[in-house]
Amino acid sequence: MHIFDRKKELVSFLQDERKKNISIGLVPTMGALHTGHVSLVKKALSENGLVVVSIFVNPTQFDKKDDLEKYPRSLERDVELLQKESDQIIVFAPSIDEIYGKSVKSQSYEFDGLDKVMEGEFRAGHFNGVGTIVELLLRTVSPDKAYFGEKDFQQLQIIRKMVQIKKLPYAIIGCPIEREPNGLAKSSRNERLSETTKEEAGLIYETLLAAKSKFGTESASSIRHWVKSEFGKNPVFNLEYFEIADENTLTPMLKKQNDQKYRAFIAVYADGVRLIDNLRLN
Numbered sequence: 001m002h003i004f005d006r007k008k009e010l011v012s013f014l015q016d017e018r019k020k021n022i023s024i025g026l027v028p029t030m031g032a033l034h035t036g037h038v039s040l041v042k043k044a045l046s047e048n049g050l051v052v053v054s055i056f057v058n059p060t061q062f063d064k065k066d067d068l069e070k071y072p073r074s075l076e077r078d079v080e081l082l083q084k085e086s087d088q089i090i091v092f093a094p095s096i097d098e099i100y101g102k103s104v105k106s107q108s109y110e111f112d113g114l115d116k117v118m119e120g121e122f123r124a125g126h127f128n129g130v131g132t133i134v135e136l137l138l139r140t141v142s143p144d145k146a147y148f149g150e151k152d153f154q155q156l157q158i159i160r161k162m163v164q165i166k167k168l169p170y171a172i173i174g175c176p177i178e179r180e181p182n183g184l185a186k187s188s189r190n191e192r193l194s195e196t197t198k199e200e201a202g203l204i205y206e207t208l209l210a211a212k213s214k215f216g217t218e219s220a221s222s223i224r225h226w227v228k229s230e231f232g233k234n235p236v237f238n239l240e241y242f243e244i245a246d247e248n249t250l251t252p253m254l255k256k257q258n259d260q261k262y263r264a265f266i267a268v269y270a271d272g273v274r275l276i277d278n279l280r281l282n
C-alpha cells in the first residue's frame with residue numbers, strides 16, 4: 001500500500017494514475033478507523049478505481065484542547081485495516097507542519113448561516129477549521145468524488161455549501177450512519193467510553209426514534225421539551241442540544257411545512273466524551 005505524508009509526492013503519484021483514466025475517490029478522516037469509516041471506503045471503492053483515505057487529526061477544528069489531546073490516534077492499526085480492505089487504497093497521513101507550516105490557523109468561510117447553529121453554536125470556529133482542511137484536501141487530491149458520513153450531517157451540508165460557493169468541481173457524496181447493535185452511532189470517540197456507558201448510550205438513538213414517532217402528532221417545541229426533561233432526569237448523560245431542523249437550511253423548525261424534510265439532531269456528553277447523532281423525521 002502507498003502511504004504518503006507529503007502533498008507534493010501524493011500529487012505527483014495521482015497525476016500518473018490519472019493518465020490511466022482512473023477515477024479517484026477521497027475519504028477524509030481523522031483516523032482511529034471503525035466500520036463507519038470502512039463503509040465510506042467501501043462505497044468509494046465501488047465507484048472509483050483508486051481511493052485516497054486521508055488520516056489527519058486537524059487541530060484547527062478543535063475548540064477544546066483536552067478533546068484534541070485525547071482524540072484517539074492509531075495510524076499503524078488504521079493502515080492494517082485499510083490494507084485488508086483493498087490494494088486500491090492510498091493513505092495520506094501528513095504532519096501538522098506539512099498542512100499548516102508555521103501558521104496553524106483556519107481560513108474564514110461564509111456558509112450562509114449553516115455554521116451558526118448546533119455544532120457551530122457549541123464549537124466556536126469548528127466549521128472554519130473543517131472548511132480549511134477539507135478545501136485543502138480536495139484541492140490536493142482533486143478527486144472525482146469525496147465521501148462524508150451523515151453522522152456529521154451538519155458538516156456534510158457545510159461541505160456541500162463550500163464546494164458550491166467556491167465552485168469546486170468535486171461531487172460530494174453523503175453516506176448513511178453505521179451503528180452499534182444498541183443503536184449508538186459508531187464514532188472514534190466511543191473508544192473513550194466505558195463499556196457500561198457505551199451500552200447505556202443506546203439511549204441517544206432511542207431518543208431520536210421516539211422523536212420520529214412523536215413527529216407525526218406533536219409539535220417540534222413539545223418534542224424538544226420532552227427530550228430535555230428526559231435527559232434532565234438522567235445522571236449519566238449531559239444534553240448539550242436537541243434540535244429539530246430543516247435538513248437543507250438547518251434552521252430550527254417552527255411550523256411544519258409539508259414540502260420540507262426535517263431531521264432531529266442531538267449532542268450529549270457521557271464520561272466527559274461528546275457524542276452526536278441525527279435522524280431524518282419525515
Ligand SMILES: Nc1ncnc2c1ncn2[C@@H]1O[C@H](COP(=O)(O)OP(=O)(O)OP(=O)(O)O)[C@@H](O)[C@H]1O
Nearest residue numbers: 029030031036148149151152177178186187188189
Ligand atoms: N458511524 C458512522 N457512519 C458513517 N460515517 C461515519 C460514521 N462515523 C464517522 N463517519 C464519517 O467518517 C468521516 C471521518 O470521521 P471522523 O474521522 O471524525 O470519525 P468519527 O468517528 O466521526 O470521529 P468522531 O466522531 O470521534 O470525530 C466523516 O465523514 C464522518 O461523518
Ligand SMILES: CC(C)(CO)[C@@H](O)C(=O)[O-]
Nearest residue numbers: 028029030058130133152
Ligand atoms: C472531514 C474531517 C476529516 C475534516 O478533518 C473531519 O471533520 C471528520 O472526520 O469528520
Ligand code: BAL
Nearest residue numbers: 030061062126152155
Ligand atoms: N467527525 C467530526 C469531527 C470532529 O468532531 O471534529
